[in-house]
Structures are given as structure tokens and as C-alpha cells.
Amino acid sequence: MRFPGRRKHKHYFPVDKKDPLTKKLTTDVELKHPYVVGMDQTIVDIEAHVPESLLAEFKLTKGLSQLVPSEIAEALYQYIDANNLIVDQHAGGTIGNTMHNYSVLADDRSVLYGVMSQNIKVGNYAYQYLCNTSSKVDLQHLQPVDGAIGRAFTLITEDGERTFAIDSGKMNRLTPDFIDEELIKNSCAFVISAYFTRCSGEDTLDKAALKAIEYANKHKVPVVLTLGTRFMIDEKPQWWRDFIKQHVQVLAMNEEEAEALVGHSDPLLAAEAALDLADLVLCTAGPLGLYMAGFTDETFKRDTRYPLLPGSIPEFNRYEYSRPLLKSLCSNPIKIYSHIAPYMGGPDKIKNTNGAGDGALAAVLHDIASNAYHSTNVPESSKHTVPAITYSSLSQMCKYANRVSFEVLSQSSPRLSKGLPEREDSLEQAYWH
Ligand SMILES: Nc1ncnc2c1ncn2[C@@H]1O[C@H](COP(=O)(O)OP(=O)(O)OP(=O)(O)O)[C@@H](O)[C@H]1O
Numbered sequence: 565m566r567f568p569g570r571r572k573h574k575h576y577f578p579v580d581k582k583d584p585l586t587k588k589l590t591t592d593v594e595l596k597h598p599y600v601v602g603m604d605q606t607i608v609d610i611e612a613h614v615p616e617s618l619l620a621e622f623k624l625t626k627g628l629s630q631l632v633p634s635e636i637a638e639a640l641y642q643y644i645d646a647n648n649l650i651v652d653q654h655a656g657g658t659i660g661n662t663m664h665n666y667s668v669l670a671d672d673r674s675v676l677y678g679v680m681s682q683n684i685k686v687g688n689y690a691y692q693y694l695c696n697t698s699s700k701v702d703l704q705h706l707q708p709v710d711g712a713i714g715r716a717f718t719l720i721t722e723d724g725e726r727t728f729a730i731d732s733g734k735m736n737r738l739t740p741d742f743i744d745e746e747l748i749k750n751s752c753a754f755v756i757s758a759y760f761t762r763c764s765g766e767d768t769l770d771k772a773a774l775k776a777i778e779y780a781n782k783h784k785v786p787v788v789l790t791l792g793t794r795f796m797i798d799e800k801p802q803w804w805r806d807f808i809k810q811h812v813q814v815l816a817m818n819e820e821e822a823e824a825l826v827g828h829s830d831p832l833l834a835a836e837a838a839l840d841l842a843d844l845v846l847c848t849a850g851p852l853g854l855y856m857a858g859f860t861d862e863t864f865k866r867d868t869r870y871p872l873l874p875g876s877i878p879e880f881n882r883y884e885y886s887r888p889l890l891k892s893l894c895s896n897p898i899k900i901y902s903h904i905a906p907y908m909g910g911p912d913k914i915k916n917t918n919g920a921g922d923g924a925l926a927a928v929l930h931d932i933a934s935n936a937y938h939s940t941n942v943p944e945s946s947k948h949t950v951p952a953i954t955y956s957s958l959s960q961m962c963k964y965a966n967r968v969s970f971e972v973l974s975q976s977s978p979r980l981s982k983g984l985p986e987r988e989d990s991l992e993q994a995y996w997h
Pocket residue numbers: 817818819848849850851852853854905906907909910911914917918919920921922923924966969970973
């Protein structure tokens with residue numbers, strides 16, 4: 565496990581002090597590695613740069629992810645192919661991207677649940693998916709299906725905005741009997757997107773997801789939910805609020821999904837309202853950067869060293885140096901918030917913003933897993949007198965998540981091709997400072 569950012573020796577694995585802790589770690593002790601489990605609709609992204617008029621022609625709403633019947637998907641494919649509009653084809657899926665990015669950042673294992681075509685030919689979609697996924701993502705738990713995986717036509721208009729038209733294939737056929745309780749029980753987080761609810765007919769993914777969530781809740785493994793796309797939440801906001809309150813500990817969303825969920829267009833107020841539903845909240849807000857919100861206990865709160873910020877909640881960042889806890893573990897819970905503007909103001913040129921939010925979530929997962937790694941291997945560390953969910957403070961995680969989003973935006977594709985540099989060129993802006 566590579567740790568997020570550069571860490572002080574005091575808390576990291578100390579090598580300079582000859583105490584029992586150090587000895588334990590410098591002798592041949594094999595460190596235990598935590599892993600995260602994600603579940604996704606296995607999808608290949610077919611990226612095309614298109615004029616706005618094409619969206620109207622195919623009755624697609626800009627900025628959203630929408631399912632299309634296979635005849636429409638085929639007509640769309642024929643159109644973009646014949647007009648040479650396709651610029652790239654790569655593995656996608658919001659959780660597939662997140663697991664891949666997690667594994668690249670942490671240099672460690674994640675497990676992906678989903679389906680995979682049982683007949684793979686060199687060059688077909690299934691093959692492309694496998695070739696495009698980090699070898700640290702364990703794909704042994706994909707369920708074989710007789711048919712194609714999903715296709716996401718990722719249509720980028722001139723303003724860089726992306727619209728998805730999804731051709732489902734067999735992506736929703738993961739069955740509940742395929743879910744291994746032990747695998748979930750021993751993981752440090754279970755990650756899913758709201759897309760699992762978009763099932764119909766013979767689809768079984770929704771039932772498989774509910775089974776996995778039931779196991780995670782039973783064994784107190786944090787459930788991490790990312791909201792996917794706005795109109796799914798708009799369709800039944802109360803259902804989502806109840807679902808999150810009952811099953812989810814960590815919630816990730818962008819400001820539009822947040823508004824659909826809790827009715828506030830201001831991302832900070834939305835993040836605060838979401839704390840009635842979940843314990844830790846990440847709300848990305850495009851060019852405004854991102855917000856995080858969580859709980860800490862009165863006893864463990866830490867004052868920020870940054871200037872206190874005005875906003876819809878005055879001085880909201882006061883305790884951003886605190887590490888977040890599950891609300892149920894706080895005897896006197898207080899709400900904590902942090903915000904960060906885009907790293908270095910954002911890349912000079914953004915060709916598309918696809919996957920920037922998935923990148924931010926991967927960073928938060930990395931921090932959660934680092935905490936599990938450290939507490940399993942160095943349980944005596946003073947760090948773990950606070951039963952926090954994450955290794956870092958809210959403030960530090962915001963910096964890290966933002967830095968990863970920047971990397972995704974700069975490379976114009978949702979899956980990181982490499983980890984972050986050990987040292988940044990611009991030290992003032994370095995996320996670990
Ligand atoms: N135009 C921009 N300029 C600078 N930074 C940006 C811009 N758009 C996004 N970002 C960065 O990327 C992060 C995530 O972006 P955004 O809120 O667009 O995610 P998203 O809508 O969830 O994306 P996706 O669903 O494609 O993963 C932001 O918090 C910010 O740090």
C-alpha cells in the first residue's frame with residue numbers, strides 16, 4: 565500500500581526509533597493488506613466529439629446518463645462511426661473507473677463485482693475492458709455471461725460537457741448467489757453507484773447489489789455510494805434519502821445530484837443536509853472545486869490553521885483539521901466541513917470533465933483503506949486512539965481528492981494511466997503540505 569501524500573514519520577511506519585513497534589515492522593512481519601470491493605455495470609466508453617444538434621436528433625438530454633434501446637444505440641454507433649467522430653474507446657463504468665484509480669493510487673488490490681462476456685475475442689469490447697484495467701484490480705469475481713458487456717456512448721459537445729447514451733447489453737445480469745459474504749466481510753469498504761437501480765426485465769444486478777449491501781451492513785463494512793446522474797435521483801428523492809439513511813455511510817455526489825437529493829443548490833448546504841443521511845459526504849462542484857462534510861467528536865476536534873472562510877455556513881472550515889468519525893461513534897458529535905478550489909485553478913485546457921468526480925472518490929477510498937491498513941498493522945499507534953473512518957483530516961482529503969481530479973482532467977480520460985508524482989513541481993500547491 566502506497567500512502568496518500570508524504571507522511572510524518574511519527575505516524576507513518578516509524579523506522580528511526582527502536583521501540584517494539586518499530587521492531588515489529590522491520591523484522592520479517594508480513595503486512596496485512598486491506599482491499600476495497602466495488603460493484604459495477606461492466607461498460608466500455610465509446611468517446612465521440614459531437615455537435616449539440618446530435619443530442620437533439622437522438623433525444624438525449626445533455627449532461628445526463630440515459631439508457632437507450634439497442635436499435636437506437638446501433639443507429640448512434642453507425643452515425644458516429646460513419647462520420648469519423650469516435651476519438652477513443654476505453655474501459656469505463658463509474659465504479660470500474662473508481663476501482664482502477666484506487667488501485668493505481670494505492671498500488672494495492674481492489675475487487676470488482678460485475679459481469680464479463682464468456683467469449684472474449686481479441687479487440688472486442690470485453691477484451692478492451694480487460695486490457696484497460698489495472699492488474700491490481702482483481703477481476704476473478706466477475707460473473708461470466710453469454711453476451712456483450714455494456715457500451716457507454718460518451719458524447720462530448722464543444723463546451724467539454726459529456727452526455728452518456730447507455731446500451732446495456734448483459735451488464736445488469738450479475739446474480740445475488742454470486743456474492744461471497746466472506747469477501748465483503750473482510751473488505752474495508754463496499755462501493756456502489758446509484759446506477760444499480762436501473763434494472764428491468766430479466767436484470768438481476770439490483771438484487772445482487774442489495775445482497776452485497778446487506779452483508780456489508782451486517783459486518784459493519786462502510787458502504788460507499790456515488791449518485792451517478794441527476795435525473796435518477798430526481799425520479800424518487802425520498803426513496804434515495806431513505807435508502808442512504810438506512811444503508812450508506814459514505815456518500816459521493818456532484819452539486820446537481822446533491823440538489824436533487826436534498827433540495828439545496830449551494831453545495832455546502834447540500835453537504836450539510838446530506839449529513840442527516842450519511843456519516844461522510846463528498847460533494848464535487850466542477851469549477852468551484854469540492855466540499856467534504858462529516859462528523860467528529862467534541863473531544864477530538866482540531867482547529868484549522870487556514871483562515872476561517874465565509875459562506876452559507878459562516879466559518880464552516882473551523883474544524884477541517886479533524887479526522888471524520890461515524891456519527892454513532894461520537895458521544896458528542898459536531899459537524900465538520902472543508903472546501904478546496906480546483907488544484908492550480910484547473911488544467912489550462914479541459915477537453916472533457918469525464919470521470920473527474922470518480923477520481924476524487926478514488927482518493928477518498930485510498931485514505932479510508934490507508935487507515936484500515938495502518939490500524940491493522942500498527943494497532944498500538946496513537947493515531948488509532950481516535951476511531952476515525954479515514955487516515956487524514958477532512959482538509960487533507962479535500963486536497964488529495966482535488967489533486968486526483970486535476971490529474972484526470974489533464975489526461976482527458978477517466979482512468980489514471982499512472983499514480984501521482986512523489987513530489988510536485990509546484991511545492992506551494994503540493995497537496996501534502
Ligand atoms: N471546469 C473545471 N475547472 C477546474 N476544475 C474542475 C473543473 N471541472 C471539474 N473540476 C475538478 O474536478 C472535480 C470533480 O468535478 P465534477 O464536479 O465535474 O465531477 P462529476 O460531475 O462528478 O464528474 P464525473 O461524473 O464525470 O466523474 C472538481 O471538484 C474540481 O476539482
